Amino acid sequence: MRRARGLLVLCSLVALLGSTTAAVSGADAGVASGDWPSWQGDPAGSRFNRAEHRITPRTVGRLKLKWAFAYPKTGAWAKSQPAVVGNDVFFGGPDRMFYAVDARTGKTKWRFSLGSVGASTMEGVAFNGATGAAVAEGKVFFGDSRGYVYALDQHTGKLIWAVQTENHPRGWHTSSPLYYRGRIYLGASSAEHGVDKDYPCCTFRGHIDSLNAATGALVWRRYTMPEPQAVGTWPSGATRYEPSGAGVWGSPVIDESTGTLYIGTGQNYSGHGGDFDTLFALDAVSGAVRWKQQVTDSDSWRDLCNFPDGEGYCPGLKDNTALDFDLGSTPNLFPVRGRMLVGVGQKSGVYHAFDARTGKVRWRRQLSVPSPLGGATGIQWGASYDGTHLYAATYYAGPGTLNALDPATGKVVWTTPNPADGCTRGGAAQYPEQCVLAHTPAVTSSPGLVYEGSTDGKMRVYSARTGAVLWEYDTIRDFTGVNGIPGRGGSIAGNGGAVVAHGTLYVQTGYEPMYPSERGNVLLAFDLP
Numbered sequence: 001m002r003r004a005r006g007l008l009v010l011c012s013l014v015a016l017l018g019s020t021t022a023a024v025s026g027a028d029a030g031v032a033s034g035d036w037p038s039w040q041g042d043p044a045g046s047r048f049n050r051a052e053h054r055i056t057p058r059t060v061g062r063l064k065l066k067w068a069f070a071y072p073k074t075g076a077w078a079k080s081q082p083a084v085v086g087n088d089v090f091f092g093g094p095d096r097m098f099y100a101v102d103a104r105t106g107k108t109k110w111r112f113s114l115g116s117v118g119a120s121t122m123e124g125v126a127f128n129g130a131t132g133a134a135v136a137e138g139k140v141f142f143g144d145s146r147g148y149v150y151a152l153d154q155h156t157g158k159l160i161w162a163v164q165t166e167n168h169p170r171g172w173h174t175s176s177p178l179y180y181r182g183r184i185y186l187g188a189s190s191a192e193h194g195v196d197k198d199y200p201c202c203t204f205r206g207h208i209d210s211l212n213a214a215t216g217a218l219v220w221r222r223y224t225m226p227e228p229q230a231v232g233t234w235p236s237g238a239t240r241y242e243p244s245g246a247g248v249w250g251s252p253v254i255d256e257s258t259g260t261l262y263i264g265t266g267q268n269y270s271g272h273g274g275d276f277d278t279l280f281a282l283d284a285v286s287g288a289v290r291w292k293q294q295v296t297d298s299d300s301w302r303d304l305c306n307f308p309d310g311e312g313y314c315p316g317l318k319d320n321t322a323l324d325f326d327l328g329s330t331p332n333l334f335p336v337r338g339r340m341l342v343g344v345g346q347k348s349g350v351y352h353a354f355d356a357r358t359g360k361v362r363w364r365r366q367l368s369v370p371s372p373l374g375g376a377t378g379i380q381w382g383a384s385y386d387g388t389h390l391y392a393a394t395y396y397a398g399p400g401t402l403n404a405l406d407p408a409t410g411k412v413v414w415t416t417p418n419p420a421d422g423c424t425r426g427g428a429a430q431y432p433e434q435c436v437l438a439h440t441p442a443v444t445s446s447p448g449l450v451y452e453g454s455t456d457g458k459m460r461v462y463s464a465r466t467g468a469v470l471w472e473y474d475t476i477r478d479f480t481g482v483n484g485i486p487g488r489g490g491s492i493a494g495n496g497g498a499v500v501a502h503g504t505l506y507v508q509t510g511y512e513p514m515y516p517s518e519r520g521n522v523l524l525a526f527d528l529p
Contacts, residue, residue, distance in 0.1 A: 036084045036501040039132035039176035041444075044333040045253030045262075047384035047497065052446035054503030054528060060449060060461050060471045063505060063526045067106035068479035070487025071095050071510075071520040078510035078521040081132035081176065081442075081496025083140070085154070089506065090140050092130025094521060098142065098150075100157060103504060106482035106525060110157030112150075117162040120146035121169040122191070132176035132251070132496050134184070137213055141184050143173030149186065149209075151216060161216040168192075168204050174495060175263075176251040180284060183219060184211040185261055187248020193269050193302040197236045197313055201302065202244035202269035203228045208252070208261075208280070210287060220287035224248065224265045225274035235312040242271025245300075246278070249328040250382065255340060255356055259284045262342050262356075264327025267299040267375075277325055279344050279352070281359060291359030295352055299323045301374065323348070324375035330382040330442065332390065336362075336408045343407075345379030345392050353410060365410035368397035381494055382442030384450065386464060389413055391443045391450050399437030402452050402462060416467035422456030427476020427489070427515075434513040440494035451500065453492025457515070459507050459524075475509045479522050487522035490515045503527055 034051040041047045055063065071078065071093040080092035084103060092098045092114075100109040114130065122145060130150075133142040139151045139160060147166030152159060166172070168190060175187035190204040205225030212219055224246035232240045245268040252263040261282045268276045277296035282289060298321040305314035305322040316322030329345035333356060340356040349368030354361055368377050376396045383392040390405040399418040406413055422428065423435035436455050444451040449470070450462040457476035460469050475489025492498075493508035500506075510521025 034502045035086065036499045037136065038083060038134040038178065039081055039251045039496060040178060040253055040330060043178065043180060043254045043256055045330050045382070046332065046386070047382060047442060048386045048445045049500050050387070050447060052500050052503070055446060055449065055500060055505065057448040057463060057470060059528055062528050063471055063473070064529055066504065066525040066527045067482045068487060069101060069106050069483055069523040070479060070481025070485035071522070072485060073518065073520040076129060077495070077512065078493045078508045078523070079495035080130045080142070081508065082499050082506045082523065083133040083135050084499060084501035084506065085135045088154070090133045090135060091508070091523060092142065092144070094129050094510065096129060098130050098152070103502065108483055112152055112157045112159065114144050114146065114148070117148060117150070117159065118164060120148070120164070122146045122172055131173050134177045134179045136179040139213070141177045141179060141213070143175065143177060143186055145172040145174070147171045147173065149173070149177070149184065149211060149216065151213070163211070163216040165209055170204060174249045176496070178252045178254060179213060180254050182213050183284070184213050185209070185252045185284070187250070187252065187263055189247030189249045189266065193245070195302070197234065197304065198238050200239040200241065201234065203241050204244055204247065204269065205274070206245065206247040206265055208248055208263055208282065208287070210284070222280070222282060222287045224276070224278070228270070231271070240270065243268050243273035244271065245269035246274050246276040249326060251330040253331050253333055254284055255333055258357065260290055260356065262331045262333070264329065264331065264344050266326035266328060267301045267324055269302050270300060272298055272300060277327055277346070279327055279331065279342070279354065281342070281356070293354055293359050293361070295327065295346060296323065296325045296348070299325050322374070323370070325378070326375060328381065329379050332383055332385045334385045334390070334407050341407070343383070343390060345383050347375030347378035347380065349378035349394055349397065351379060351383065351390070351392050351405065351410065363410040365405060365412065367392060367401070367403050368394040371398070380440055381496065384443040384445040386445040386447070389464065391445055393439035393443050393452050395440060396436060396438045400439035400454070402439065402443070402450065402467065404464070404467060414467035416462060416469070418454050418456065419469065422454055422458060426458065426474035428456045431515050434515055436513060440511055441492055442497035444498045444500060446500045451498040451505065453498060453507060455491040455513055457490055457492065457509070459492055459498065473526065475507070475524060476515060478519065481522065486519050488517040488519040489522055489524070490517070
């Protein structure tokens with residue numbers, strides 16, 4: 001009997017280890033050939049390309065510019081992280097176009113105009129453009145900042161379907177889609193945090209959607225907020241609605257062994273309530289909540305909180321709860337001692353790790369200390385996991401830093417600050433008023449290497465073992481695009497990060513802070529000679 005029990009325990013442990021490995025390495029099946037088919041890199045959100053063997057710690061120093069693809073001057077951010085499948089690269093531009101180009105030459109294969117689909121109340125809002133893409137089923141899926149979600153033919157760019165997921169006039173998508181078993185999953189956020197004093201604030205409530213990948217039909221929707229109610233007026237006389245917000249800025253991930261979807265939410269725009277600053281674990285089939293963890297007690301913030309006369313419009317100024325402490329980062333799934341954990345970075349500077357099945361807190365690590373800038377100091381878009389360490393970067397943290405963490409304990413293995421001379425040399429030295437030592441993008445990794453760009457305009461590759469900078473390229477310079485358009489680099493783009501696939505490094509440039517230029521932003525591709 002004792003031996004039988006021992007065998008049963010051993011078999012159960014093997015099954016558990018197999019399932020946790022499948023949730024990470026099985027998720028990598030889509031990138032086993034070296035592709036990078038989605039924002040997350042794989043369904044588990046590792047942002048790690050284990051199949052990359054050309055760019056290594058020994059060869060990375062020889063990376064050279066392969067081609068530049070330039071956008072027309074628009075004044076908007078470049079925010080669409082490329083997806084790479086075979087010899088095709090898919091991405092959106094700040095010019096409201098979506099492109100497919102040849103990975104070898106940068107030559108355009110097809111392009112699609114977002115404006116060709118319907119109308120939107122967001123047409124006049126800056127930073128219009130596509131999210132990162134997910135490529136599956138012969139289709140390219142992405143959202144945009146008009147509130148639409150699209151499916152294009154992967155080979156021709158022909159529109160297969162487009163659906164408007166937003167009935168709110170300021171709703172949009174910053175969340176990039178995840179494809180899983182015939183469904184598309186993504187979140188919805190909004191520009192309502194940027195409204196003025198005369199606006200009846202606020203009525204947006206975030207949501208997470210599951211769409212049929214073949215048709216775009218809504219399968220289920222999970223709201224993060226109850227319907228906002230009128231509760232009086234603001235000092236301007238505009239109607240006051242509460243609670244509101246909890247937009248979903250980041251992208252989802254999934255544990256394939258349990259069918260559990262994980263995604264984080266943002267702050268309240270007004271009032272206090274709903275599932276703000278919350279990590280959700282949802283049943284991917286039904287959208288039912290398996291567990292949720294709210295990581296901040298109170299967080300009501302909108303742009304008016306940044307102004308001295310915002311007191312009447314930002315109640316949190318008095319009690320110090322105007323924090324802007326979103327879970328804007330995409331989660332990461334990683335196994336530790338036979339159990340799956342799910343981690344997520346917060347704009348407070350804390351990286352949280354939970355038991356993926358129960359939601360129990362396993363550890364937390366503070367990587368930066370909030371300043372008067374609030375959430376601008378913390379972890380923005382996402383971290384990376386390479387099977388050994390977690391890598392997370394902080395933004396306006398004086399300076400921003402890149403950190404390697406032990407996934408079992410959260411212990412900091414190494415920390416590398418944004419180089420102190422980043423704003424005094426290279427192209428950034430011309431713009432001392434704009435330059436800041438900060439890390440906006442999500443972190444990316446490949447065997448032995450970590451990739452993170454800076455607002456000082458420099459793309460850097462670090463040693464995964466020590467954190468030493470092994471390669472650097474200053475993007476604040478003029479380029480001639482292979483598409484015949486003159487371009488210029490700038491801050492390395494947020495809303496995504498570097499992409500590494502088939503021996504090529506792809507970097508979007510042109511984000512906050514915007515450097516003065518008469519030229520548009522650029523997508524850069526680097527490879528080994």
